[in-house]
Amino acid sequence: MSSTASPQTARSTVSGSGIVITLAGLLVVASVALAAAQGLVQPGTALAFGIFICIGELIRVTLPGERTEAPLGLAGGLAYAVLLNRSGDAATHGALQVVAVTATGMLLGSLPHVAAGRLPAIDAVARRVLVVAFAAVTFRGLASALYAQGGERGRTSLVALMVAVAIAAWLLDGVLGALISTERTRAPFRALLRNELSALAGIGAAVGSTGVLIALACEVMGLSALPVLSVPLLLTQFSFRRYASIRATYLQTIRSLSRVTDLGGYTESGHARRVSELAVAVGRDLGMRDEELRELEYAALMHDVGQLSLSEPIPGGATLMVTTAEQRRIAALGADVIRQTGVLDGVAVIVERQAEPYRAPQLLDDGDVPLAARIIKVANAYDDLVGGSLEMGRTLDALERLRLGSAYEYDPRVVESLATVLTRSVG
Amino acid sequence: MSDVPRAVLAYVAGLVVVALGAVGWALSNPPSLSTLAWLSLACVATHLRRAEIGGRSVAFTLSSLIVMAAFPIAGAEAATLLALWSALDFGVRDPVKLSYNGAQDVVCAALGGLAYEQMGGPVGHLNAEDFPAALAPFSTAVLVHAATNVVLLMVVLRLAQGATLRSLWRSIFARTAPAYIGYGIVGLLLASLWLGVGLGPLSLPLLLVPLFIARWVFAQYAAEKESYEATVRTLIQAVETKDHYTRGHSERVSKGSVMIARELKMADDRVESLRYAGLLHDLGKLGVPTRILQKTGRLTSDEFAAVQQHPMRGVEIVRDIEFLGEARAGILHHHERLDGLGYPMGLQGEQIPEFARVIGVADAFDAMTTARSYRGARSVEEAVGELRRGRGSQFDPRMVDAFLEALARDGWQTAAVGAERAADGAPSYVRTSVSESVGGGDAGRESR
Structure with missing residues (x-):
């Protein structure tokens, strides 16, 4: 994965995160300049929300799929964007002030992360600022008309508008997230968007409803709504943290245990790890979903586990060098082991099929061989041929051999994707 | 249904009668229908995605929270x-369980509600002026609800499983107390939003969505954790197939380590990491x-050196598995001896990680009570004698004492002679079929 994220990758494409950061940067400069020139409207409220957003940014959470989010900070920003009233007094701040306060809070909250040596993740902060800015501009633009209406009808439509803006902001968050990840991968935008939206479904709903709730409760409870009503969102965040940590442990463990075949002398050192990195890069390039990528990664890491059942290791562990029947048996043995877990059936199917050709003489395309299995077959063969070497000559030779084998063995789509991924990582 | 003891049936029937009485009383003085409808909708919605967490039989739904919010609302x-x-x-099919759950919750709610109103808790309004006066009746209501729940549950579990009241109290209290505190606080918050802030039914989705997602994610976490454990166990078994004498060994060492850790009252997260350390401690043997x-026969010095490599x-x-923490040191040094004659580093006494x-x-x-290629299995009594002999020289006396204490209480499941099956009914990885198909050199060993 790290090998695919070289800085040169965006040469030919437009940099998604560049756009997001530039837009947010311009907005922030304009809004802060305006705030400095005119002073803040209702500075007490602004300060309270700024501090809240800053704290929210401090306690970030990593969602599965290595997405770093700051749910509480975003909720605070959204709440400030749709805030109309504090303890009976109208909140008259403008949309640009919302941007200024949110950006300041988020940047201050990011400082300790930077100091602790964590990545600044400036694109993630920029994304959150843009989402809040969107909510502030649309809501505060439309609300004044509804506010003038007054009465029960006016209030109901205002609340409906808040909810609508929160939903739109959630969608925008997904779009921006997908835009940013075009930096890392060349997967089709549609696939990236789908991944972002499904990853954000839960936390986004929690953030949106908390933002609206805080804004509404401020009307009566005043600023005490901020700490009190963030409790449910903190619980959500806590659950996500636990979930992300078990997912990380799971992956670390599978990665570690994938090395036992090296230790037993069954495979070349680091083979499983390299195959999985290549496989995931190819899978991402082909637009696989997050969940599919995860199964692909597990299957790639464990694709040689069947060799543990062999009494004599294959020389060098290269399954490429043994007969097809032998390869199939190793695959079947591995699938048996994985199936014993009772929980990784999808992974077992992939491992089982990794030795199959993608088509047969009478069959243009064998639909029974899943894409993940085809990817592992190609990545495995490539690593057996190259063995972690970065020499250009060996890479090209190996690719040539895979292309020659693409009549039956290797799916040409996967081979071409591998070629793309490799060119990118060599830069 | 025939396996439900008569006493339990009688108890549940009695409870149902009491609950029906409570429902009759409630119907004689019916509340506002639209409010009831909204709250009911929220109750049903939270029931739809009910998740058993960690296989616990006592599951809380958000409806307890809504019931508490309903006292003031x-x-x-x-x-x-x-x-x-x-x-x-929807998760429970058993009619006895269903009737029990329903009756229990109705009785808890009725008693909690009565306590709230007896203490003069406000109904239909909850503004700033009502605080802090409303806190006392509300806390009492939560307390009564919780106490009723715990007592009713203790009785039914006592009747059904015959567990001692003390152990029941401990286990039920430990898992209900935090939940009740949380539900009480959020319930009061929901009521304040509904009444004081004037959000009405809108407060339900706005407040409950984050909680709902928190629970949903937590359930996913629990499922993932189980999946993780199953995967680790299976992979360890696959590794153990290489030397069938060690089959089930990791599993049993893990159990034994947990017995000691619990006896020494270690913190839960340490017990957990020890459990995995036990499972993973012999992975390095694959390199031997x-x-x-x-x-x-006797090992040559070269062969012995190869064996000594395995902890390293x-x-x-496992060095990259972060959560193992100090368990990694446990794996590295598990063959050290207190007198410094162990390997790989010859550490002494307290230098050896706990x-x-x-x-x-x-x-x-476990090694002593299992058959090895160079000797047969020893009995548990003999092995206990060996541990006593090595107490202070090879083994830490504290650990030996803790282990013997736990052993006397819980017993020990030794490996089956010939190691034809894994311990405790864990799915055994079928070596025979593998050996036959591969035609490996050690296939003949299965015959013993």
């Missing part, structure tokens, strides 16, 4: 009727040629 009668929804549980592991190789494999001293005792005990 709509009064005790409404709360009682709302509790009826617990009988509508099978020929040496299964040798019947094992720890090398986890290593724990695993060392469990490992030695």
Whole structure:
């Protein structure tokens, strides 16, 4: 994965995160300049929300799929964007002030992360600022008309508008997230968007409803709504943290245990790890979903586990060098082991099929061989041929051999994707 | 149904009668229908995605929270009727369980609601002026609800499983107390939003969505954790197939280490990491040629050196699994001896990490009670004698004492002679079929 994220990758494409950061940067400069020139409207409220957003940014959470989010900070920003009233007094701040306060809070909250040596993740902060800015501009633009209406009808439509803006902001968050990840991968935008939206479904709903709730409760409870009503969102965040940590442990463990075949002398050192990195890069390039990528990664890491059942290791562990029947048996043995877990059936199917050709003489395309299995077959063969070497000559030779084998063995789509991924990582 | 004891049936029947009485009382003084409808909708919605967490039989749904919020919002009668929804549980098929759950919740809600109103808790309004006066009746209501729940549950579990009241109290209290505190706080918050802030039914989705997602994600976390455990166990078994004498060994060492850790009252997260350390402690053996592991005679010094490598190789494999923490040191040093004659580093006494001293005792005990290529299995009594002999020289006396204490109480499941099956009914990885198909050199060993 790290090998695919070289800085040169965006040469030919437009940099998604560049756009997001530039837009947010311009907005922030304009809004802060305006705030400095005119002073803040209702500075007490602004300060309270700024501090809240800053704290929210401090306690970030990593969602599965290595997405770093700051749910509480975003909720605070959204709440400030749709805030109309504090303890009976109208909140008259403008949309640009919302941007200024949110950006300041988020940047201050990011400082300790930077100091602790964590990545600044400036694109993630920029994304959150843009989402809040969107909510502030649309809501505060439309609300004044509804506010003038007054009465029960006016209030109901205002609340409906808040909810609508929160939903739109959630969608925008997904779009921006997908835009940013075009930096890392060349997967089709549609696939990236789908991944972002499904990853954000839960936390986004929690953030949106908390933002609206805080804004509404401020009307009566005043600023005490901020700490009190963030409790449910903190619980959500806590659950996500636990979930992300078990997912990380799971992956670390599978990665570690994938090395036992090296230790037993069954495979070349680091083979499983390299195959999985290549496989995931190819899978991402082909637009696989997050969940599919995860199964692909597990299957790639464990694709040689069947060799543990062999009494004599294959020389060098290269399954490429043994007969097809032998390869199939190793695959079947591995699938048996994985199936014993009772929980990784999808992974077992992939491992089982990794030795199959993608088509047969009478069959243009064998639909029974899943894409993940085809990817592992190609990545495995490539690593057996190259063995972690970065020499250009060996890479090209190996690719040539895979292309020659693409009549039956290797799916040409996967081979071409591998070629793309490799060119990118060599830069 | 025939396997439900008569006493339990009688108890549940009695409870149902009481609950029906409560429902009748609530219906005689019916609350506002629209409020009841909104709250019911929320109750049903939270029931739809009910998740058993970690296989626990006592599951809490958000409906307890809604029932508590109903005390101030709509009064005790409404709360009682709302509790009826617990009988509508899509996860439970057993009619006795369903009736029990429904009746229990109705009785809890009715008593909690009565306590709230008796203490003069406000109904239909909850503004800033009502605080802090409303806190006392509300806390009492939560307390009564919780106490009723715990007592009713203790009785039914006592009747059904015959567990002692003391152990029941401990286990039920430990898992209900935090939940009740949380539900009480959020319930009061919901009521304040509904009444004081004037959000009405809108407060339900706005407040409950984050909580709902928190629970949903937590359930996913629990499922993932189980999946993780199953995967680790299976992979360890696959590794153990290489030397069938060690089959089930990791599993048993893990159990033994946990027995010691619990006896020493270690914190839960340490027990957890020890459990995995026990499972993973012999991974490095895979790097030792099978020929040496299964040798019947005395090992040459070269062969012994190869065996001594295994803790280092094992720890090398697991070094990136962060949560193992100090368990990694436990794996590295599990063959050290207190007198400094162990390996790989010859550490002495307190220099040896605590986890290593724990695993060392469990490992030695299981090794002694299992047949090895160079000797048969010893009985548990003989092995206990060996542990006593090595107490202070090879083993840490504290660990030996803790282990013997736990052993006397819980017993020990030794490996089956000939190791034809894994311990405790864990799915055994079928080596025979593998050996036949591969035609490996050690296939003949299965015949013994």
